[in-house]
Amino acid sequence: MGDIGFPELLVILVVALLVFGPSRVPEMGRSLGRALREFRQAIRGDAPGASKEAKSSLSSGENPADSVRTTSN
Numbered sequence: 001m002g003d004i005g006f007p008e009l010l011v012i013l014v015v016a017l018l019v020f021g022p023s024r025v026p027e028m029g030r031s032l033g034r035a036l037r038e039f040r041q042a043i044r045g046d047a048p049g050a051s052k053e054a055k056s057s058l059s060s061g062e063n064p065a066d067s068v069r070t071t072s073n
Helices: 006-020 024-044 052-059
Strands: none
Touching (some): 006 024
């Protein structure tokens, strides 16, 4: 009952085409694909913004919080 087959996908695409118009559907598809790609990269830890030091400390099993220096007054 939870499976989405080809007929259901086709109905969803037709409704999206009618609601948003033919010029907006490709733009929305690109945005959705970009969002999914960034989400997968964030899950894997492949995010472009992540520093190499943080990745190396995580892969070596170190706790990143241990490397933060605190000063007391």
